[in-house]
Amino acid sequence: MESTIIDTAVNGQYNNKNLSNFQRKSLAVNAPKYLCDLHVHTTASDGGYTPEEIVRLAVSLGLEAIAITDHDSAASNIAGVKAGEKFGLRVIPGVELTTVEGCHILGYFIQPVESGLYEYLSSLKRQSWTFMCKILERLRSRGLRVTEQELARRTGEGIPNMSHILDVMYARGDLAEPDFDSPAAVSFFGDPDYIVNFFIEFARTRPFIDAAGAIRLILSAGGVPVWAHPLQWCSDIDREELEKLNEEGLVGLEVITPKHGSRARRLLHETCLEFDLIPTGGTDYHGRFFESIEKSRKPGSCGIEPQLLERLEGRALKLQAG
Ligand SMILES: [Zn+2]
Numbered sequence: 001m002e003s004t005i006i007d008t009a010v011n012g013q014y015n016n017k018n019l020s021n022f023q024r025k026s027l028a029v030n031a032p033k034y035l036c037d038l039h040v041h042t043t044a045s046d047g048g049y050t051p052e053e054i055v056r057l058a059v060s061l062g063l064e065a066i067a068i069t070d071h072d073s074a075a076s077n078i079a080g081v082k083a084g085e086k087f088g089l090r091v092i093p094g095v096e097l098t099t100v101e102g103c104h105i106l107g108y109f110i111q112p113v114e115s116g117l118y119e120y121l122s123s124l125k126r127q128s129w130t131f132m133c134k135i136l137e138r139l140r141s142r143g144l145r146v147t148e149q150e151l152a153r154r155t156g157e158g159i160p161n162m163s164h165i166l167d168v169m170y171a172r173g174d175l176a177e178p179d180f181d182s183p184a185a186v187s188f189f190g191d192p193d194y195i196v197n198f199f200i201e202f203a204r205t206r207p208f209i210d211a212a213g214a215i216r217l218i219l220s221a222g223g224v225p226v227w228a229h230p231l232q233w234c235s236d237i238d239r240e241e242l243e244k245l246n247e248e249g250l251v252g253l254e255v256i257t258p259k260h261g262s263r264a265r266r267l268l269h270e271t272c273l274e275f276d277l278i279p280t281g282g283t284d285y286h287g288r289f290f291e292s293i294e295k296s297r298k299p300g301s302c303g304i305e306p307q308l309l310e311r312l313e314g315r316a317l318k319l320q321a322g
């Protein structure tokens with residue numbers, strides 16, 4: 001289904017350049033609920049699509065803007081922005097940083113310049129490769145045929161992870177389905193939570209910064225920091241943590257995400273008003289490999305409207321002006 005949408009977009013039927021928002025919405029077969037989806041992953045981390053494929057998909061769905069927010073990688077941002085210019089979609093360069101506390105901090109409008117953030121991401125990528133080589137070795141004893149070179153080709157400039165291994169296995173025909181919890185994948189890896197456990201094991205090598213540090217890194221790259229899905233695992237916000245992160249320069253809270261029900265969204269909207277934070281939103285879209293979790297979720301089913309994106313951009317411009 002998605003590949004059909006992408007193919008249609010590739011054939012040029014959905015080039016959105018020069019269309020008004022109204023036209024975008026009317027053109028799309030199923031109009032998106034939100035015009036701006038600020039949480040989309042690509043192949044640079046564990047997403048199933050390249051930046052250009054994501055852009056084409058978002059255009060075909062009638063979106064006006066997306067933010068590329070790969071886990072601990074900014075490698076898809078330049079290609080994403082370029083594809084956005086080509087196909088008529090605004091692409092916000094972003095990142096989603098994992099922290100030692102376990103929470104995720106999103107960064108929007110990060111600039112492609114030398115900064116603490118880029119140094120940190122490069123070092124993380126090196127550590128992840130060292131760790132991944134050990135994982136490959138371990139999996140070879142179970143019959144894995146994927147070489148480091150194959151994995152490197154698939155990972156590109158991104159940060160290697162289990163989705164990349166899955167993708168190479170699928171491309172080679174070693175797995176029949178591109179889904180991380182297909183019976184064949186689970187039986188090969190011998191662990192139903194192997195993707196989560198990979199991250200837990202990598203986290204034990206203590207590669208990640210703390211949340212306050214993540215905020216400082218995003219600010220160092222001219223970006224605006226937003227706490228991602230703060231109520232995914234708990235019913236009330238940790239006010240002490242929020243006050244601390246707010247002091248560090250937090251700009252927003254992700255509110256409209258599939259990980260929050262209506263109560264959580266209401267609560268976080270109130271918190272945003274109280275702390276003068278900007279409420280953001282996005283689908284946390286990964287595409288292929290996560291179909292069993294995302295259940296045909298499409299970009300634009302969660303997100304924000306353009307006015308809020310303007311507010312966010314206003315804060316970024318202010319920060320970048322120093
Ligand atoms: Zn996250």
Ligand SMILES: [Zn+2]
Nearest residue numbers: 039041096284
């Ligand atoms: Zn995410």
